[in-house]
Structures are given as structure tokens and as C-alpha cells.
Amino acid sequence: MPNAPIYVTMPALAPLEEFNTLLQGVWERGILTHNGPLVQQFERALSAKLQLPGFVATTNGTIALQMAIKALKLQGEIITTPFTWIATISAIQWEHCTPIFADIDPHTLNIDPGSIEQRITDRTVAIMPVHVFGNPCDVEAIQTLADHYGLKVIYDAAHAIGSTYNGNSLLTQGDISATSLHATKLLNTGEGGGCITKNPALQESLKRIRFFGHNEQRDIVEEGFNGKMTEIHAALGLANLTYFDDVLADRKSKYARYKEAFSAHPHIRLQKLQFGETNYSYFPIIFDREEALLDAVARLEAAQIYARRYFYPSVNTFKKILADQQAPISEEIARRILCLPLYHRLTEQAIDRVIRMIGS
Numbered sequence: 001m002p003n004a005p006i007y008v009t010m011p012a013l014a015p016l017e018e019f020n021t022l023l024q025g026v027w028e029r030g031i032l033t034h035n036g037p038l039v040q041q042f043e044r045a046l047s048a049k050l051q052l053p054g055f056v057a058t059t060n061g062t063i064a065l066q067m068a069i070k071a072l073k074l075q076g077e078i079i080t081t082p083f084t085w086i087a088t089i090s091a092i093q094w095e096h097c098t099p100i101f102a103d104i105d106p107h108t109l110n111i112d113p114g115s116i117e118q119r120i121t122d123r124t125v126a127i128m129p130v131h132v133f134g135n136p137c138d139v140e141a142i143q144t145l146a147d148h149y150g151l152k153v154i155y156d157a158a159h160a161i162g163s164t165y166n167g168n169s170l171l172t173q174g175d176i177s178a179t180s181l182h183a184t185k186l187l188n189t190g191e192g193g194g195c196i197t198k199n200p201a202l203q204e205s206l207k208r209i210r211f212f213g214h215n216e217q218r219d220i221v222e223e224g225f226n227g228k229m230t231e232i233h234a235a236l237g238l239a240n241l242t243y244f245d246d247v248l249a250d251r252k253s254k255y256a257r258y259k260e261a262f263s264a265h266p267h268i269r270l271q272k273l274q275f276g277e278t279n280y281s282y283f284p285i286i287f288d289r290e291e292a293l294l295d296a297v298a299r300l301e302a303a304q305i306y307a308r309r310y311f312y313p314s315v316n317t318f319k320k321i322l323a324d325q326q327a328p329i330s331e332e333i334a335r336r337i338l339c340l341p342l343y344h345r346l347t348e349q350a351i352d353r354v355i356r357m358i359g360s
Contacts, residue, residue, distance in 0.1 A: 019236055039230075057194045085315075111127075134280070161186055176206075254283075314327055
């Protein structure tokens, strides 16, 4: 349908019959949750696929961030980015820590290490950078700061499955990385997420935290909550994991098609990919003026093309839940950035249509 609506994203899904085959086993076993066999299989398969030291599957990516804070026993200020989704901040606040905003690099859109250092005080306990749109942060500079000041690093890697640094999964960076398996992500379980750490003791703590703090003898040994992934979500993850390489390659090809069209645009610039390799999961464009963005959005929506102002607004401006903190670069970028449609079922013809609408 040439005139069907085009949305900013849609889930990449395995054939329904493959999902149903996995569900048949769930029905036969009668096990739906509590670290069931498919959850364990999914954790092993994903760890093997991405060469991770382990994967602790969770209900969603926000819970994964909260679990990371709990496992590291953090109390105090956590320096993070204002250019993110509100879940980054919610996780910090739910764990009774205080978010402190360091501004972003205007080119990579990731947290600026120089701005991080300016905000470190004797109350700082950790840094929580975000790999924005799957674009790797300057992980070496961030780790150098953390080591120098004795801070923990939790990466909000919600967008980062499939991104790499020095040939290794980006999810292996920091003390703990927390990722999302939400329907919009390259690999999805519908709703879901997970934690990754190289530290075996932390990994065991994360497993306990997601199940109310139980140890293997069912004794409560630490504070926890219900962060478990269900067998149904794990089944979808296993089915989709089979096609992950195809989805990643498809996304990279479509990203390149957009990039070729907009690289030389006189009034648009692109996110700079500087450290490691992105997973090409989003295609943001940055207009030179907010008015130009609003005009483009109006034209796109008139043609039933639904791009997204993401992230907008800069989260430091949510004054009903946050004390006033300035982040002028993030605030300015947030007013002028637009993520274009990009997903597995999006056709090249649809991409060309979006390009024409933006360029007109």
C-alpha cells in the first residue's frame, strides 16, 4: 500500500509459527515464570551470540537500571545525561539517589566527559552515561574519570544491543550495563531488558534482586523486588534472536540510504559516530532551526509519515520532578532533533518518500 501510514518504528518479529512452536513447550510444561527453562535458554543464547560474560534477563530496561543501582549499593548523587528518556532518571530516583546532569557533546549527543568532571563532588557515587541511539560513548574517558575519583559506572545501554567497541559488545563496558528488549529495539521480547556485568558476585546479586532477594535456598539475603522475565517473553526473544543478524544488516543498509541523502544537506546535520560502531537502530537528523523542524513534521504528518522528536524535551527541564539544573547544549539539541522512520519492514520506496518530504 503506497499511501499506508509510515511510523517511526515497528517491531522486528520472527515468523509467528516459530514463536508458536516455543509456546507449545510452555503450555506443555505449565511453567510461566520464576526463572523457567526458556528464560535460562534465552540468557545463554544471547550471551553466546554477543559474547557476553552473562545476561540477567529482567522485566524491562528500567528495572534493569534499578537493579544495577541496588547491586552496587549506591547512595548519593549519580551523574547522568539530560539527553535521554525519562526512565534513566526514574530509575535513579526510585532507588533514592539524586540525578545530576552533565551536558552533552553537541556532535555525538552523548554525555561529555569534561562536563562530568565539573560535576563530581564528595556526594558523587556513580556515573550513568547513555549510549544515545546506540552510538557508543567515550568509554575510555569515562572509565578514566571513574577510576580516578573512585566512582562506579552503570551504562544505560537501552539502545545498544548490537553496538560494539574495539570489536566487542558495547554491553560489556562499565561495572554494569543495563539494556532494553522493548518492542522498539533491534532485539525485542515485547517488554524486557537485562543486566550485564563481568563481576561474578555482582551477577549473582542481580539474579537475587530480580527475585525478591532470594538465594538458592529461598532465604531472603538482600533487598529485592519482582524483576523476572516470563517464559512467554523469553520465547519471543528466542524466536527473534534467530533473525538478529538479518535485522542488524537491514538496519545498517537503510541507515546508509538516509545518510547518503542527508550528509550534504545545507540545513541538517547528523549525529557523529566517533567511538566504536553503532547498531544503526535510529536515524536522527538535527535541523539548524526549530522552525524548520516543525515545518518538516507538519509536512510529514500531512502525508501520514510519523517521525518522532526524540529526545524532546531535554529531561532536565521536567521541573515537576527535578530541581532546576541547566544543560544548554542538550536543551538546544532537543528542540531541533527528529528521528526518522527506521525499521525492518520499512521499504526503500518508503525511505525515499521520507527523504523527498524532508528535502522539499
